[in-house]
Amino acid sequence: MHNDRLVIAGREFKSRLWVGTGKYKDFAETKKAIEVSGADVVTVAVRRVNITDRSKENLLDFIDPKKYTILPNTAGCYTVEDAVRYARLARAAGVSDLVKLEVLGDEKTLFPDTGGLIEAAKILIKEGFIVLPYTNDDPIVAKKLVDIGCPAVMPLAAPIGSGLGIRNPYNLKIIMETVKVPIVVDAGVGTASDAALAMEYGADAVLMNTAIAGAQDPIAMAEAMKYAVHAGRLAYKAGRIPRKLYATASSPIEGML
Amino acid sequence: MADPLQIQVNGESRDCPSGATVADLLRELDLKTERVAVELNLEILDRQEFDRRGLKAGDRVEILSFIGGGGPDDGWRRRVPTHAQ
Numbered sequence: 001m002h003n004d005r006l007v008i009a010g011r012e013f014k015s016r017l018w019v020g021t022g023k024y025k026d027f028a029e030t031k032k033a034i035e036v037s038g039a040d041v042v043t044v045a046v047r048r049v050n051i052t053d054r055s056k057e058n059l060l061d062f063i064d065p066k067k068y069t070i071l072p073n074t075a076g077c078y079t080v081e082d083a084v085r086y087a088r089l090a091r092a093a094g095v096s097d098l099v100k101l102e103v104l105g106d107e108k109t110l111f112p113d114t115g116g117l118i119e120a121a122k123i124l125i126k127e128g129f130i131v132l133p134y135t136n137d138d139p140i141v142a143k144k145l146v147d148i149g150c151p152a153v154m155p156l157a158a159p160i161g162s163g164l165g166i167r168n169p170y171n172l173k174i175i176m177e178t179v180k181v182p183i184v185v186d187a188g189v190g191t192a193s194d195a196a197l198a199m200e201y202g203a204d205a206v207l208m209n210t211a212i213a214g215a216q217d218p219i220a221m222a223e224a225m226k227y228a229v230h231a232g233r234l235a236y237k238a239g240r241i242p243r244k245l246y247a248t249a250s251s252p253i254e255g256m257l
Numbered sequence: 258m259a260d261p262l263q264i265q266v267n268g269e270s271r272d273c274p275s276g277a278t279v280a281d282l283l284r285e286l287d288l289k290t291e292r293v294a295v296e297l298n299l300e301i302l303d304r305q306e307f308d309r310r311g312l313k314a315g316d317r318v319e320i321l322s323f324i325g326g327g328g329p330d331d332g333w334r335r336r337v338p339t340h341a342q
Contacts (some may be wrong), residue, residue, distance in 0.1 A: 021325035030325055045326025048267045048319065049293060058269050058292055059323050075330050089321050092301050093294035209326075 004233070006204055008182050009130045009151035012071065015040045016199065017229040018184065020209025024218065027062040029153060033212055035065065037222035041069045043100055045076070045209065046090045066096060071132070073100040074120075078113070080246035087129060099124065100154070100186075100238045110160045114141045117147065125149040136188050137171040139178045153179060154207060157198060159190025161210040165194035176202045177210045192221075199232025200240070234247045260332035262314040275311055284320065294321045 006013040018041040024030040032216055034042055042063055063070070072090030077083040080103060087099045103120050105113035112135050121131045125148060133145050133176050137155045145153050158164035165188065166172060183205035189195050189211045198206050207227055217219035261272040266282070273282060279302060283290055295302045296319040302310060312318070 022326060027325075043326060044323040047319050047324045047326075048292070049286075049322050051267055051269070051288075053319065058289075059291055059325055070323065072323060073326055086299050089294040089296065090292075090323075092303070093292070093322055176285060 001036045004007040004023070004237070006182060008132070011069070013040055013205070014038075014231075016205040016233055017195070018043065018071070018205055018207040019057060019212060019222070019225075019227055020024060020207070022209050023213035027057055027059060029036055029218060030059070030213075031062040033218045034068070036219050036226070037212065038226045040067075041205075041207075043129075043209070046072055046074075046092065046093060068095070069098070070094055070175040071098050071100050073134075074091045076104070077102060078104050080116045080120045080123070083116070084123050087120075087124050088127075088210055091129070096130075097128055098130045098132065100132050100134060112136050112156075117141075118144055121150060122148050132184070137168045137175065139171060139174040142175045142179050142183075142188075146181050148213050150183040152179070152184055154184040154186035156187040156195065157185050158190075159200065160187045161214070162188055163190030163211060163214075164188055165190050166197055166201075169197070172198070172203070192251055195225055195228040196232035199229055200235050202236055203232075203239075205229075262312065262316075264312055264314065264316045264318060266318045267320055268289065277312050278308050279306070279310045279312065279318070282312065283307065283320070286320070288322075292322050295319070296321070 006016055015038050017037055017039045019034055019037050019039040020043045020197060023028050072094055074083040074086040077086055083101060086231045090099055091097060101121055103113045103116035105111050114136055117133055117135060121133055124131050131148050131150050132152050132154055134154050136142055142153045142155060155172060157166040184205040185198040185203045185209050186207040189208045195206045212218050212221045212225060261274055264271055265274055277299055290304055290307055297310060298317050
């Protein structure tokens with residue numbers, strides 16, 4: 001498993017657990033949780049600088065961009081125009097062409113507007129962005145995103161922050177069989193078993209924020225997620241036994257009295 | 258010395274000295290140029306342009322940087338308005 005590296009658009013990643021940086025108590029906790037999780041990809045949002053309180057610390061003082069791949073998102077964008085604008089701002093503020101593209105359809109569910117997502121992805125890919133799209137668990141949309149040039153797709157497990165776990169494992173499995181690029185299961189994970197399941201199904205990575213930051217002990221949960229993702233990946237590679245309805249004895253009958 | 262000009266920075270009115278550039282404004286706000294993105298009247302500037310772009314009265318400047326975020330529910334209410342007010 002030592003060479004089991006994840007490669008997306010020619011970039012190699014050590015960790016198959018990616019984490020968000022929102023909702024933590026403070027930057028110190030954010031930093032500690034990320035360190036413990038072992039993640040080397042961290043998502044960030046782009047927002048106005050607080051110009052009235054100049055003493056305010058900067059996230060990048062805690063998360064070293066030389067050590068981590070900073071993946072800016074277009075969180076909070078409900079239109080193609082907004083998402084494209086935020087992606088461009090993220091590129092201007094950062095160091096790379098990577099963007100986690102989100103075009104949301106609805107404030108209540110935060111489900112992606114997949115039509116807008118494809119449109120925004122096309123524009124950004126043409127501008128040289130490496131677009132990692134946050135999408136629905138829809139195999140047809142996943143295929144379209146890959147066809148237009150996304151080097152990975154990030155289908156949701158469940159609504160953002162819901163902690164419901166994988167609501168449609170069969171769709172995720174179909175996506176994994178349909179597209180040839182890495183699949184990052186993004187959003188909806190509640191606890192370690194959800195992350196392990198995603199990896200056992202064959203996901204290439206799992207991205208989460210609330211499941212760690214919102215846990216009663218975020219640092220302990222970060223560690224749990226690290227092992228869950230690792231265990232799930234190992235189990236996937238090992239190949240599970242088929243499910244059967246009836247028992248098969250493990251101990252031989254031969255030699256019994 | 259010329260009168261100061263009034264500009265909008267992140268939605269708030271602010272005086273800046275006549276002849277000031279974007280780089281001057283960032284320096285005054287004590288912001289590191291390598292950590293921010295600047296939009297001047299909806300045009301995103303390259304960092305190299307910061308000290309070439311002068312500010313004029315009525316300019317709308319948006320200064321953004323990375324904050325903690327994961328999912329789309331992180332601070333969407335603090336979004337930058339698309340249409341300046």
